[in-house]
Amino acid sequence: xxxxxxxxxxxxxxxxxxxxxxxxxxxxxxxxxxxxxxxxxxxxxxxxxxxxxxxxxxxxxxxxxxxxxxxxxxxxxxxxxxxxxxxxxxxxxxxxxxxxxxxxxxxxxxxxxxxxxxxxxxxxxxxxxxxxxxxxxxxxxxxxxxxxxxxxxxxxxxxxxxxxxxxxxxxxxxxxxxxxxxxxxxxxxxxxxxxxxxxxxxxxxxxxxxxxxxxxxxxxxxxxxxxxxxxxxxxxxxxxxxxxxxxxxxxxxxxxxxxxxxxxxxxxxxxxxxxxxxxxxxxxxxxxxxxxxxxxxxxxxxxxxxxxxxxxxxxx
Numbered sequence: 114x115x116x117x118x119x120x121x122x123x124x125x126x127x128x129x130x131x132x133x134x135x136x137x138x139x140x141x142x143x144x145x146x147x148x149x150x151x152x153x154x155x156x157x158x159x160x161x162x163x164x165x166x167x168x169x170x171x172x173x174x175x176x177x178x179x180x181x182x183x184x185x186x187x188x189x190x191x192x193x194x195x196x197x198x199x200x201x202x203x204x205x206x207x208x209x210x211x212x213x214x215x216x217x218x219x220x221x222x223x224x225x226x227x228x229x230x231x232x233x234x235x236x237x238x239x240x241x242x243x244x245x246x247x248x249x250x251x252x253x254x255x256x257x258x259x260x261x262x263x264x265x266x267x268x269x270x271x272x273x274x275x276x277x278x279x280x281x282x283x284x285x286x287x288x289x290x291x292x293x294x295x296x297x298x299x300x301x302x303x304x305x306x307x308x309x310x311x312x313x314x315x316x317x318x319x320x321x322x323x324x325x326x327x328x329x330x331x332x333x334x335x336x337x338x339x340x341x342x343x344x345x346x347x348x349x350x351x352x353x354x355x356x357x358x359x360x361x362x363x364x365x366x367x368x369x370x371x372x373x374x375x376x377x378x379x380x381x382x383x384x385x386x387x388x389x390x391x392x393x394x395x396x397x398x399x400x401x402x403x404x405x406x407x408x409x410x411x412x413x414x415x416x417x418x419x420x421x422x423x424x425x426x427x428x429x
Contacts, residue, residue: 139183142256142271146175149249149278156245160238163230164288164304165245167223168281171312172249174215175274181208182271202362203327209270210323216274216316223309230302237301243289250282269363273315281308322363329359332366335398343393344370349378349386351409358399367401368394375409 150172157166186205193200257275260268288304291297322333331337335358344353352373360366374386383406394402 136183136186138260139179139186139268139271142260142275143176143179143183145252145256146172146179146275149252150176152248153245156241160241160245161235162237162242162285162289162301163226163235164281164285164301164308165242167226167305167308168246168249168278168285170219170223171216171274171278171281171308174212174219175271175278177215178208178212178274179271181212182268184208199361202365206323206326206362209319210327212270212274213316213319213323216312217320220309220313220316223305223312227302227305227309230305231299234298234302237289237292237298239289239293243286243293246282246285246289250279250286253279253282270319273319277311277315280311284308326360326362329357331358332360332398335366340368340394340397340399343397344372344390347386347389347393349374349382350390351375355405361401365401366399367403368399369403369405371405371407373407373409378408 150169153165153169153172156162157169182205184204191201253275257272257279260272261276284304284307288300291300325333337356337358340358341353341356344350344356350372354371354373356368356370358366358368372386372390374383378386386406387404390404391402394400
């Protein structure tokens with residue numbers, strides 16, 4: 114008789130399902146980022162700097178990003194229901210995906226504006242440009258560095274926005290100094306292009322990560338071959354098949370598989386095997402484990418039946 118076992122309980126060495134959601138930090142970041150936006154918009158208008166206005170556009174997406182992440186964190190705390198048995202963790206993944214796609218659109222808009230500035234240069238007031246960018250730099254560094262160690266994908270996405278803004282602001286400051294001492298107004302659209310490329314590169318990384326999770330791809334850092342090897346290294350295990358590994362959300366990895374054991378394994382041995390497999394998998398970063406156990410003689414018959422009816426064992 115095959116046995117089924119679902120493990121999602123904490124272990125002594127830590128539950129990999131635990132993800133600290135710094136909601137209060139995100140709340141503070143939301144309101145401080147609004148201040149940055151206002152400062153850079155006023156500075157961009159007064160200085161006629163496209164680079165600073167581009168950075169303000171990036172800050173606007175920061176506000177949306179942080180707001181969505183803040184909302185997603187609240188959603189992820191809601192308990193699982195009959196309709197959403199894994200809870201609402203993936204609301205955060207959807208938020209991160211929307212954030213990243215918005216950034217790519219903003220980057221394209223900035224590039225078009227920069228092309229127009231190359232064709233029709235405008236004088237830039239470097240003093241206002243410098244002051245506004247400096248305020249943006251200091252506040253973004255304060256927020257980004259304060260949350261950089263968090264492992265939540267939404268926090269990572271928001272931190273990416275902030276660090277990107279800080280780098281952009283630093284570039285604007287350098288550009289303002291160059292314009293101040295040389296009068297080369299062409300530096301402004303050049304900076305805008307660099308900011309747009311920075312935004313697009315960072316956003317694309319987030320897009321790829323979120324798509325991988327939504328498509329239930331193998332989590333980054335998980336080696337399927339090593340996982341299979343660890344399972345079959347347990348005494349009494351003959352083989353493993355129908356192995357699936359996916360992420361419910363960032364940092365919450367799950368696994369389901371069929372484990373074939375030899376015919377000498379009794380009920381007590383099977384429980385020992387399950388505990389050993391769980392222990393090995395938790396050290397590989399997989400906390401939610403569902404295992405279907407089969408004895409060696411019956412596993413071939415079951416595979417034949419499953420094949421004939423095109424049955425998917427995933428998540429039995």
